Amino acid sequence: xxxxxxxxxxxxxxxxxxxxxxxxxxxxxxxxxxxxxxxxxxxxxxxxxxxxxxxxxxxxxxxxxxxxxxxxxxxxxxxxxxxxxxxxxxxxxxxxxxxxxxxxxxxxxxxxxxxxxxxxxxxxxxxxxxxxxxxxxxxxxxxxxxxxxxxxxxxxxxxxxxxxxxxxxxxxxxxxxxxxxxxxxxxxxxxxxxxxxxxxxxx
Amino acid sequence: xxxxxxxxxxxxxxxxxxxxxxxxxxxxxxxxxxxxxxxxxxxxxxxxxxxxxxxxxxxxxxxxxxxxxxxxxxxxxxxxxxxxxxxxxxxxxxxxxxxxxxxxxxxxxxxxxxxxxxxxxxxxxxxxxxxxxxxxxxxxxxxxxxxxxxxxxxxxxxxxxxxxxxxxxxxxxxx
Numbered sequence: 505x506x507x508x509x510x511x512x513x514x515x516x517x518x519x520x521x522x523x524x525x526x527x528x529x530x531x532x533x534x535x536x537x538x539x540x541x542x543x544x545x546x547x548x549x550x551x552x553x554x555x556x557x558x559x560x561x562x563x564x565x566x567x568x569x570x571x572x573x574x575x576x577x578x579x580x581x582x583x584x585x586x587x588x589x590x591x592x593x594x595x596x597x598x599x600x601x602x603x604x605x606x607x608x609x610x611x612x613x614x615x616x617x618x619x620x621x622x623x624x625x626x627x628x629x630x631x632x633x634x635x636x637x638x639x640x641x642x643x644x645x646x647x648x649x650x651x652x653x654x655x656x657x658x659x660x661x662x663x664x665x666x667x668x669x670x671x672x673x674x675x676x677x678x679x680x681x682x683x684x685x686x687x688x689x690x691x692x693x694x695x696x697x698x699x700x701x702x703x704x705x706x707x
Numbered sequence: 708x709x710x711x712x713x714x715x716x717x718x719x720x721x722x723x724x725x726x727x728x729x730x731x732x733x734x735x736x737x738x739x740x741x742x743x744x745x746x747x748x749x750x751x752x753x754x755x756x757x758x759x760x761x762x763x764x765x766x767x768x769x770x771x772x773x774x775x776x777x778x779x780x781x782x783x784x785x786x787x788x789x790x791x792x793x794x795x796x797x798x799x800x801x802x803x804x805x806x807x808x809x810x811x812x813x814x815x816x817x818x819x820x821x822x823x824x825x826x827x828x829x830x831x832x833x834x835x836x837x838x839x840x841x842x843x844x845x846x847x848x849x850x851x852x853x854x855x856x857x858x859x860x861x862x863x864x865x866x867x868x869x870x871x872x873x874x875x876x877x878x879x880x881x882x
Contacts, residue, residue, distance in 0.1 A: 540764040540765075541763055542763055543763045544762075544763050544863060544865040545760075545864040545865035545866065546766075546865075547765065547766075570802075573798075573801070574798065575727070575825075576817070577726075577798050577801055578722065578725050578794050578797065579725055579791075579794025579795065580725060580728070580729055580766065580767060580794075581728070582765035582766070583765050583791050583794065583795060583798075584794065584795075584798040587795050587798040587799050587802070588802050591802065591803075599799055603795055606764055606765065607768070607791065608764075609763055610762045610763050610764025610765060610768040611771045611783075613762050613763075613768070614755075614758075614762055614768040614769050614771045614772050615780075615783050617755075617759075617769075617772060618755065618769075618771065618772025618773070618775045618776060618783075619775065621751075621754065621755065621758070621772065622776060628880065628881055629880055631879070632875050632876050632878070632880040633872040633873075633880075634754040634757065634758070635840075635845075635846060635875045635878070635879050636846075636871040636872050636873065636874045636875020636876065636879070637757040637758060637760075637868055637869075637871045637872045637875060638753045638754060638756075638757040638839075638840035638846070638871075639840055639841060639845075639846035639853075639871055639875070640757070640760075640850065640853045640867055640871025640872075640874075641753075641757035641836070641840070641868060642833060642836055642841060642850040642853075643849065643851065643853025643854040643867070643871075644760060644853055644854075644857065644864050644867065645730050645832070645836070646833055646850070646854045647854050647857035647858055647864075648728065648730075649829050649830050649833065650854075650858060652822075652826050652829070653826055656826070657822060657826065658819075662822070662823040664823075665820075665823035665824055665827060666823045666824075666826050666827040666830065667827070668827065669823070669824050669826075669827025669830075670830050670831045670834065672831075673827075673828070673831035673835075674734075674834050674835065680724045680732065680734060680735045680828060680831075681723075681724060681735075683824075683828070683831075684724070684824060687824050687827070688820060688821055688824045691820035691821065691824055692813075692819075692821065693816075694820060695816040695817075695819035695820045696813075696816050697813060
């Protein structure tokens with residue numbers, strides 16, 4: 505189905521062009537299960553190592569393109585990537601197998617952690633450790649913000665939109681969707697297609 | 708009282724807010740799970756989120772713990788489907804349309820425009836969490852240390868979070 509869909513569009517970048525002969529649903533599930541069980545500290549490098557380097561299920565260019573789609577859409581990078589790669593390999597069923605595989609190990613682990621934490625979360629040693637864990641997590645998110653800014657903000661004016669978003673949520677206590685729509689709309693209009701871009705896009 | 712319908716509603720809604728990363732939905736998640744539905748307290752939410760950073764796989768798997776607290780095993784499964792179902796279907800449909808939109812100039816505009824907003828949402832989520840997680844010199848020092856190390860060296864972030872646990876024990880455990 506995915507191949508038919510890709511042929512319809514017949515674009516230069518079509519995900520269906522380099523599909524390896526036959527990847528079974530079981531293989532997809534197993535590969536994503538392994539990624540889901542081993543990807544400590546961020547999924548993307550593990551996805552690349554497994555799908556591009558080890559299995560050759562997607563090439564590097566496709567991987568980057570898929571990642572850019574995943575980042576632009578709501579949803580986590582990890583699960584969006586699973587959907588896109590699964591669809592490329594075996595259509596809708598491939599997507600289901602991939603997302604189940606990547607979610608299962610972490611989900612099971614956090615299910616058990618939740619039960620343990622409910623029983624022992626108020627133990628003095630546990631709360632002491634968790635205070636440090638939470639502080640480290642704040643540092644980790646800040647680092648993500650800095651790295652993303654370096655990578656995807658190309659205009660100085662973009663920082664105005666970053667600040668506006670933070671102020672709307674944290675200071676004016678606007679809901680996230682309202683902020684997303686309001687500031688998002690202004691930012692998209694700011695980046696509206698200009699004449700020269702139109703020409704280069706058409707060529 | 709059966710919490711499953713409320714869990715499904717809340718997490719399906721939150722899933723659509725995860726633009727740029729799970730943290731983008733954090734301010735709204737705090738309001739809905741802590742203030743509105745009382746499934747857990749704010750410190751508990753922060754702890755579960757932080758511990759979740761050490762788990763492999765997608766980094767918002769702590770939602771499973773909230774589902775389990777609110778509605779047992781069924782609650783956990785319901786939350787998982789509610790949180791990943793809508794965005795999975797959206798990604799599936801949009802990815803297929805994406806190729807057709809390749810020459811549509813507004814596609815680039817939307818990507819460029821949404822990038823700073825999603826970074827702002829991550830930062831807002833981070834500040835919301837910092838209000839509960841940073842209180843005094845030790846926690847501030849741990850956060851800054853993790854930030855600087857990650858920007859300077861290629862270290863696995865999960866190891867640094869684990870290091871945070873050790874420092875937390877050293878700083879806050881009863882002597």
